[in-house]
Amino acid sequence: xxxxxxxxxxxxxxxxxxxxxxxxxxxxxxxxxxxxxxxxxxxxxxxxxxxxxxxxxxxxxxxxxxxxxxxxxxxxxxxxxxxxxxxxxxxxxxxxxxxxxxxxxxxxxxxxxxxxxxxxxxxxxxxxxxxxxxxxxxxxxxxxxxxxxxxxxxxxxxxxxxxxxxxxxxxxxxxxxxxxxxxxxxxxxxxxxxxxxxxxxxxxxxxxxxxxxxxxxxxxxxxxxxxxxxxxxxxxxxxxxxxxxxxxxxxxxxxxxxxxxxxxxxxxxxxxxxxxxxxxxxxxxxxxxxxxxxxxxxxxxxxxxxxxxxxxxxxxxxxxxxxxxxxxxxxxxxxxxxxxxxxxxxxxxxxxxxxxxxxxxxxxxxxxxxxxxxxx
Numbered sequence: 001x002x003x004x005x006x007x008x009x010x011x012x013x014x015x016x017x018x019x020x021x022x023x024x025x026x027x028x029x030x031x032x033x034x035x036x037x038x039x040x041x042x043x044x045x046x047x048x049x050x051x052x053x054x055x056x057x058x059x060x061x062x063x064x065x066x067x068x069x070x071x072x073x074x075x076x077x078x079x080x081x082x083x084x085x086x087x088x089x090x091x092x093x094x095x096x097x098x099x100x101x102x103x104x105x106x107x108x109x110x111x112x113x114x115x116x117x118x119x120x121x122x123x124x125x126x127x128x129x130x131x132x133x134x135x136x137x138x139x140x141x142x143x144x145x146x147x148x149x150x151x152x153x154x155x156x157x158x159x160x161x162x163x164x165x166x167x168x169x170x171x172x173x174x175x176x177x178x179x180x181x182x183x184x185x186x187x188x189x190x191x192x193x194x195x196x197x198x199x200x201x202x203x204x205x206x207x208x209x210x211x212x213x214x215x216x217x218x219x220x221x222x223x224x225x226x227x228x229x230x231x232x233x234x235x236x237x238x239x240x241x242x243x244x245x246x247x248x249x250x251x252x253x254x255x256x257x258x259x260x261x262x263x264x265x266x267x268x269x270x271x272x273x274x275x276x277x278x279x280x281x282x283x284x285x286x287x288x289x290x291x292x293x294x295x296x297x298x299x300x301x302x303x304x305x306x307x308x309x310x311x312x313x314x315x316x317x318x319x320x321x322x323x324x325x326x327x328x329x330x331x332x333x334x335x336x337x338x339x340x341x342x343x344x345x346x347x348x349x350x351x352x353x354x355x356x357x358x359x360x361x362x363x364x365x366x367x368x369x370x371x372x373x374x375x376x
Contacts, residue, residue: 015115017049020174021093022102024070025053025085029106030060032232037068039109045116047102055085061106082170083199083206090180090198102174104229108135110172111228118174118227129179129219132165133172133229144240145233146328147338153321156228165223166270168214170207172229176219183213191216192257202257204359205250212254215263241345246359248349256353278343281336307332 022040026033033052040050052065055075062072073092078084086103093101100122102115110133118131134156137149159165168175180198187193191213193200203209214221234240252271258264291297314329329335352359 012044012046015045015047015119018098020047020049020100020102020115020119021098022047022050022104023053023086023089024050024065024104024106025055025082025089026057026061026065026106027055027082027085028057028059028061030057030064032107033061033064034068035109036104036106037065037070040104040115041069042112043110043115044113045119047115049098051089052106053085053089055082080201081204083197083201083203086199086206087197087201091196097177099177100174101177101180102172103170104172105170105231107232108133108171109230111226111230113226114172114229115174117224121222121224122174122176125220127220128222129176129182129214129217130168130221131174131227132168132221132223133227134159134223134225135169135171135229135231137233138230140233140324142235143328143334144237145235146324147335148233148240150318150321150325150329150335151338153325154317157317157320159223160225163222165221166211166267167208168211168221169229170205171231172227173207179214179217179219182217182219183210186213186217203250203254204246205254208247208251209254209257212258212263212267216258216261237341241341241348242359244342244345245349245352248346249352249359252349252353274343274346277339278347281340281343 024033024036029036037050037052040047050070051073052062052070053073053075054062054065055078057074062074066072073089075085075088078088080087090097090101100119102118104110114133121131122128135152136156137145137152140146140149183191184196184198187197187200188195191200192209193202198210199206200209200213211221234243251267255264255267255271260268288297311330311332314332314335315326318325318329349359
C-alpha cells in the first residue's frame with residue numbers, strides 16, 4: 001500500500017507581469033544580487049517580471065542578474081544615485097505599468113509570503129498607497145552587528161505594538177502605481193522635486209522623503225507581520241557611522257524642505273526627542289561622574305527598581321531575536337554605549353544640516369569586474 005507524500009512547501013502561483021513589476025536598483029551588487037533573486041523565486045506568489053537596474057556598475061551585477069532570469073536595465077547618465085536609477089526604471093514602465101510595483105534593495109531577501117501578503121493588503125484597501133517591509137538583520141557575525149540586529153528587532157516590535165509605519169523602508173516595499181503617479185504629478189508644486197519624478201533627486205534618503213510625499217498626498221501605509229525582509233548589517237563602526245549620518249541628515253533635510261505640516265509634526269517631534277535623549281544621557285553621565293568624584297555616589301532601592309524595569313523592557317523587546325539578542329540586552333551597558341554612538345552620528349548629522357553640507361553615500365564596496373553590457 002503506497003503512502004501519499006505531501007509537500008511541506010506553501011502553495012505557489014505566478015504573479016503575471018500585468019499585475020506586478022519588481023524593481024531592484026543595484027550598484028556593484030554582484031556578491032548579493034543572486035540571493036535576492038533566489039528569494040524572489042521562492043515566493044508563494046512568484047513575480048514573472050523582475051527588473052534589475054544596473055546603475056553605474058563596474059562589476060558583474062548585470063551578468064549575475066541575467067543568469068538568474070531577471071531583465072537587466074542599465075541606467076543612462078545617472079548622477080542622482082538610487083533615486084535617479086528608480087526614476088529611470090519607473091519611467092521605462094510608462095503607461096503599461098502594472099497596478100503594483102515592488103522595490104527591493106539588491107542586498108535584501110524577502111520572506112516567502114511577502115509578495116502575496118502585500119498584494120492582498122493593497123487589493124483589499126484602496127486607501128493604501130504602500131506596504132512597507134519589516135526589516136530584520138542578517139545573521140550577526142560580531143557584537144557590532146548584534147547591536148544593529150537588536151535595534152531592528154525593536155523597530156519591528158514597535159510597529160506591531162503601535163500599528164504605525166514611520167518610514168516606507170527602502171529595503172523592500174510595495175507601492176500602488178496610482179499613488180506613485182500622484183506623487184510624480186505633485187512634484188514641483190505640493191511636493192519638493194521635479195514634476196514627473198517619483199523619487200526626489202535631491203533627497204539623500206529617498207525612502208523617508210517618499211514616505212512624506214505619499215502621506216502629504218493623502219495615502220496610507222501599513223507593514224504586515226508577514227512582510228519581513230532581511231538586510232545587511234554594517235561590518236565596521238565607520239560604516240555604521242556613515243550610514244546613520246546619512247539617514248539622520250536625510251530626514252532633517254526632508255523636514256526642512258517640507259516645513260511644518262500635519263504630516264511632518266510627528267517627525268519633527270521624533271527629532272526633538274532624539275535631542276532630549278542625548279541631553280538626558282549626557283546629564284546622567286555627568287552627574288554620575290561628579291557624584292563619584294565627590295564620594296557621594298550611592299545606590300538606592302528606588303533607582304534599582306527603575307533599572308530593573310528598564311532591563312526587563314530591553315530584553316522583552318528583543319525576545320524574537322533569540323538568546324544572543326536577549327543576553328546582550330540584559331547586559332545593558334554595551335547597548336547604552338551603542339546608543340551613544342548613534343547619538344554621536346545624529347549630532348554629526350545636525351551639524352552637517354546646519355552647515356548645508358552634503359554627506360557621502362555609504363556603500364560597502366563589492367569586487368571590481370567589467371561593466372555589464374546588455375545583449376542587443
